[in-house]
Amino acid sequence: MSNSKQAVPDTLPLLRDRIDSIDSQIQSLINERARCAQKVAEVKLAEQGDEAVVFYRPEREAQVLRRVMERNEGPLGNEEMAKVFRQIMSSCLALEKPMRIAFLGPEGTFTQQAALKHFGKSIISAPMAAIDEVFREVESGAANYGVVPVENSTEGVVNHTLDSFRDSRLKICGEVEERIHHHLLVSPNINADDVTHIYSHQQSLAQCRAWLDRYWPHVERVAVSSNAEAARLAADAGRSGKAIAAIAGEVACELYGLTKVSANIEDRPDNTTRFLIVGHEYVPQSGKDKTSLLISAKNEPGALYHLLEAFERHGVDMTRLETRPSLMSRWGYIFYIDFVGHYQDEACQVVIEALRSRASEVKVLGSYPVAVL
Numbered sequence: 001m002s003n004s005k006q007a008v009p010d011t012l013p014l015l016r017d018r019i020d021s022i023d024s025q026i027q028s029l030i031n032e033r034a035r036c037a038q039k040v041a042e043v044k045l046a047e048q049g050d051e052a053v054v055f056y057r058p059e060r061e062a063q064v065l066r067r068v069m070e071r072n073e074g075p076l077g078n079e080e081m082a083k084v085f086r087q088i089m090s091s092c093l094a095l096e097k098p099m100r101i102a103f104l105g106p107e108g109t110f111t112q113q114a115a116l117k118h119f120g121k122s123i124i125s126a127p128m129a130a131i132d133e134v135f136r137e138v139e140s141g142a143a144n145y146g147v148v149p150v151e152n153s154t155e156g157v158v159n160h161t162l163d164s165f166r167d168s169r170l171k172i173c174g175e176v177e178e179r180i181h182h183h184l185l186v187s188p189n190i191n192a193d194d195v196t197h198i199y200s201h202q203q204s205l206a207q208c209r210a211w212l213d214r215y216w217p218h219v220e221r222v223a224v225s226s227n228a229e230a231a232r233l234a235a236d237a238g239r240s241g242k243a244i245a246a247i248a249g250e251v252a253c254e255l256y257g258l259t260k261v262s263a264n265i266e267d268r269p270d271n272t273t274r275f276l277i278v279g280h281e282y283v284p285q286s287g288k289d290k291t292s293l294l295i296s297a298k299n300e301p302g303a304l305y306h307l308l309e310a311f312e313r314h315g316v317d318m319t320r321l322e323t324r325p326s327l328m329s330r331w332g333y334i335f336y337i338d339f340v341g342h343y344q345d346e347a348c349q350v351v352i353e354a355l356r357s358r359a360s361e362v363k364v365l366g367s368y369p370v371a372v373l
């Protein structure tokens, strides 16, 4: 914009005139951008035909957001600016094709929060009751993508999610990280001193274990399917005068009209959960990617050593290793390995080939852009 570096006026009426004029320019530009996105859709349809077209391009979106952050000069912070562009892209994509996103529900879960962070707000929400239902909803084509939690910095891995990849053809298309804050919540008509049970998801109960041991040692903890479900149950119980508390996050607290007894009760202040985006397609290189593999190891001495040695030998940076029992043979194992790079990068291809010669199965679960936001 030619006048973007004009001197800022210093009286209120002039400042407001100036803001109005900038807003109108921003609005025209956003619509011009939206028209380009619509055109992208037309070109894709003309080139690829109706069925094959993939409108959502995670690698392209990651690149757009990274560039926004790189060129940002402030005063708005990089992340703040990227969030604005996140929503602009979300609106533009919804013009091309609104996406239906399945996630571990009900409404108000941290997984929904992660879905909105990753895709922006212009999506159709499809809350599912369990992780394997999220997989099924995407596999059947009823949803375009799914969002599931995979690991927490306090409690470790989410086994249901890892196990779902064993029998699924879905690919990992992205990752999101969310700082997780938990609160102890009750219905507004309930006196906290009367609470007899505390409901939450098993992961959330675990993330607040020390706090619960200290302040609520004699109250029964009940694991339910999600912390949003716990909040819903606490709200329901409150209506019939039953003193049940829930541990859940901000979104669930607001959604179910609960009151905070104690805020930020997680044992570790840096408590973070990582979520995965699952879909049907492998994602092309974005320039800054991660890869996840599922490996069935041969049940023989040194099996794991030989797998890890391949990474060391070819200088590929492994970031995570999880072990799950294989259901095929007793004492057989499945390893989940994450590393830095894309499966099409040369060094990564060499490692994957080496792994294939040393393991009974190597499945590339996906390569995807490292989380930007």
Ligand SMILES: C=C(O[C@@H]1C=C(C(=O)O)C=C[C@H]1O)C(=O)O
Pocket (backbone or CB within 6 Å): 036, 037, 040, 055, 056, 057, 058, 060, 061, 064, 088, 089, 090, 092, 093
């Ligand atoms: C416009 C495109 O399609 C979608 C919309 C994007 C955007 O608004 O910037 C980016 C990637 C795609 O999710 C594209 O492929 O470039």
